[in-house]
Amino acid sequence: MLSETRLVTLTGVGGVGKTRLALRTAGVLRRAFDDGVWLVELADLRDPALVAHTVLESLGVRDHTGRCRTDVLAEHLRDQQALLVLDNCEHLVDACAELVEVLLSAAPGLRLLATSRERLGVGGEHLWQVAPLALPDARLPLPDGDLARYPALVLFADRAAAVVPDFEVTAANQEQVVRVCRLLDGIPLAIELAAVRLRALPLEHLLAALDDCYRLRVADKRVGRHQTLRAAVEWSFALCTPAEQTLWARVSVFAGGFDLCSAERVCCGSGLAAGAVLDLLLGLVEKSVLIREVHAGWSRFRLLEPLRQYGQDKLREIGEESSLRGLHRDHYLELAERDEREWFGPHQNEIFARTRLDHANIRAALDFCLVEQGEGRTGLRLAGALWFYWAGCGGLKEGRYWLDRVLGHAPVPSPERAKALWVNGYVATVQGEIAAATAMLEECRGYAEQVGDDTALAYSIHRLGCNALVGDDLRTATALFEEAQARYRGLGELNSNVLLAGIEMAIVAVFLGDLDRATALCEEVSAISLEHGERWSYAFVVYVQALVAWNLGELDRATACGKESLRIKRNFNDLLGIALAVEVLAWIDTTRSASERAAVLFGAARQIWRSVGFPMFGSRYFGAPHRQCESLARKELGDHEFELAFRRGAELNLDETISYALEEQYEPTPLGAGERKADQWTPLTQRERQVARLIADGLSDKEIAVKLVIGRRTAEGHAGHILQKLGFSSRSQIAVWVATQRR
Numbered sequence: 001m002l003s004e005t006r007l008v009t010l011t012g013v014g015g016v017g018k019t020r021l022a023l024r025t026a027g028v029l030r031r032a033f034d035d036g037v038w039l040v041e042l043a044d045l046r047d048p049a050l051v052a053h054t055v056l057e058s059l060g061v062r063d064h065t066g067r068c069r070t071d072v073l074a075e076h077l078r079d080q081q082a083l084l085v086l087d088n089c090e091h092l093v094d095a096c097a098e099l100v101e102v103l104l105s106a107a108p109g110l111r112l113l114a115t116s117r118e119r120l121g122v123g124g125e126h127l128w129q130v131a132p133l134a135l136p137d138a139r140l141p142l143p144d145g146d147l148a149r150y151p152a153l154v155l156f157a158d159r160a161a162a163v164v165p166d167f168e169v170t171a172a173n174q175e176q177v178v179r180v181c182r183l184l185d186g187i188p189l190a191i192e193l194a195a196v197r198l199r200a201l202p203l204e205h206l207l208a209a210l211d212d213c214y215r216l217r218v219a220d221k222r223v224g225r226h227q228t229l230r231a232a233v234e235w236s237f238a239l240c241t242p243a244e245q246t247l248w249a250r251v252s253v254f255a256g257g258f259d260l261c262s263a264e265r266v267c268c269g270s271g272l273a274a275g276a277v278l279d280l281l282l283g284l285v286e287k288s289v290l291i292r293e294v295h296a297g298w299s300r301f302r303l304l305e306p307l308r309q310y311g312q313d314k315l316r317e318i319g320e321e322s323s324l325r326g327l328h329r330d331h332y333l334e335l336a337e338r339d340e341r342e343w344f345g346p347h348q349n350e351i352f353a354r355t356r357l358d359h360a361n362i363r364a365a366l367d368f369c370l371v372e373q374g375e376g377r378t379g380l381r382l383a384g385a386l387w388f389y390w391a392g393c394g395g396l397k398e399g400r401y402w403l404d405r406v407l408g409h410a411p412v413p414s415p416e417r418a419k420a421l422w423v424n425g426y427v428a429t430v431q432g433e434i435a436a437a438t439a440m441l442e443e444c445r446g447y448a449e450q451v452g453d454d455t456a457l458a459y460s461i462h463r464l465g466c467n468a469l470v471g472d473d474l475r476t477a478t479a480l481f482e483e484a485q486a487r488y489r490g491l492g493e494l495n496s497n498v499l500l501a502g503i504e505m506a507i508v509a510v511f512l513g514d515l516d517r518a519t520a521l522c523e524e525v526s527a528i529s530l531e532h533g534e535r536w537s538y539a540f541v542v543y544v545q546a547l548v549a550w551n552l553g554e555l556d557r558a559t560a561c562g563k564e565s566l567r568i569k570r571n572f573n574d575l576l577g578i579a580l581a582v583e584v585l586a587w588i589d590t591t592r593s594a595s596e597r598a599a600v601l602f603g604a605a606r607q608i609w610r611s612v613g614f615p616m617f618g619s620r621y622f623g624a625p626h627r628q629c630e631s632l633a634r635k636e637l638g639d640h641e642f643e644l645a646f647r648r649g650a651e652l653n654l655d656e657t658i659s660y661a662l663e664e665q666y667e668p669t670p671l672g673a674g675e676r677k678a679d680q681w682t683p684l685t686q687r688e689r690q691v692a693r694l695i696a697d698g699l700s701d702k703e704i705a706v707k708l709v710i711g712r713r714t715a716e717g718h719a720g721h722i723l724q725k726l727g728f729s730s731r732s733q734i735a736v737w738v739a740t741q742r743r
Contacts, residue, residue: 002111005126006104009114012130014306015189015229018115021130022085023732024698030739035080039736043088043305044256044360046367048095062575062611064396066433074106081109089116097122132186136178152186153177158702159195176207183210190232196288233310246272247280248289252311253324256360257302265331293729296353329365336385343388344495346533352572355389366402376410384419391427392536394573400427418444418456425463430576432613434467458487462501470617474508481505499525499537506544511621515548539568539577546584558588563662570658579608582661590629595636596645602630603649604657691718695731696738
């Protein structure tokens, strides 16, 4: 169907295998798409306005400007031949349909494969109804040894053997297995939930229990397979202990996964003790209700989407949904404010990694503040506390989205609103939207002066100084930075933001030619950063030191500083810091007469700047070295050679750009040389690379074990190591990653 039409939607009951079929199809067709196969997972997304944003993230397109997300996406895909898999669209049908229509019109080489419980309703859409797994004819006996012909029976046998190692289908029990799978209508998720019960129930007891459970519900064949899955989930729920049932319902409030601490903080009370949560979570893992995953060394848990929806239904039935969402929001507000306090210290990398893992939960918490009556000021607190994530960790666009919304939702002046105003002004400045930033910062300053909020006043003055800096008004910038620093000292305020005021003053000094003052300011800020173990602001200090060294002609030191700044900013996904570091390295290479390399870096830097806002903020002072060095490199290479090298740089993705700038055994392939040689399998071992390829081909752990002649548990161990090393949470992510590497 995909060879004949540009949009195919896989529909069917939850748990029937729509995602698995989509991924297998995408894997088979990956070589047919020169620009790749991309998976967009939408199950954890609740805000329709973020659909295009999520697609951009999945494609690795970093654009944090104020441009329309849909326009950016259409521009990116316009000339590409790619396959986009939109998984779990049913709760966002209208938003997905609107986006799909735009993309199909804008990108003639694009194909879309969607999974949804209902059609998208877009012109040209072709539907494929995903059927349950095949079962034997109920009217005929199953011949001995014929089990392998029926996928439903094979799946049951495979999952049963995983929990009862000596289980196998024999002539004596095969009829019971067939009856179980028939009761479950061949729905894979239902079969898996039932098979795991063999750990506690003999097969005959499992069959009897299912038979009793299903007799009334599915006697009327008109109820359909949705009711069959519902019955399977209800039966699994009924077999849990009361405490497990309570926890199942309560953890459904999480989005995208959670850790033990979060479960204890959000779900305890009303008969559920904190000390019991770990055992209950492990019990739900044993029953295949929860999936346990490891991310960057942290153990986390996740509900499959149909089971999460069932848990939410239970929460509504018992009237706990609103209270649990409030507890969930309170927990992530507490985490955000704690992380904001601890950001100025040695744990910044850990805070960034943990916040990124909880991104979906942060969205859910902010959404609660916007839909629940009387929660506007709390929403301002949460969005404002996350300034380090929005402005410092590559979240400019989404940060601006949430800050705009909470500010619009809570227009009454307050300390919380003042903070959200200066944070949003900071984000808007980095995006290059100076007029919007100035309006918000002036409102913040006016409020602070009126009510005597000295903290808000210091931050608003500081950020107005940044606006003056990028607006080339160096005298005003100096005065504002000095006033802000004096106010910070009076308040006893010391954090990463405060350090930035000193760094920005050093940049002013560089522009004014006072390199001694710039050096002194950098040394002062550097000493404070190193004393506290702070790295994020420190990387900006090292960037300014690179500028100073370059101006002094100390090119080796300038290169070392530029690379150190880039290495640090890579750890935070800080696009502004990365763009500045790549720029200064390009200037240094130009001075060294390494003009081809400089041209590649100029091309790469332009792409990053397009993702942030205006190149070099549109500033004359920031832009002058860029223009001079680019002109010199062009003169040395000639227009044709310069443009070739520039285009090579513009084609690099962010990771490739950083590797090239740091000279990490990477050279971009010249234009016209065909596919890039990009078999970047590290850090996987050779055996793990084999396993990753087989996972991408759709093989189960059991099939991998047979193919590689290894034990099943060994295969499972390799799969777990791959997920951990790559920082992934699902086999589908491995499949997409392998497809990218192969391409």
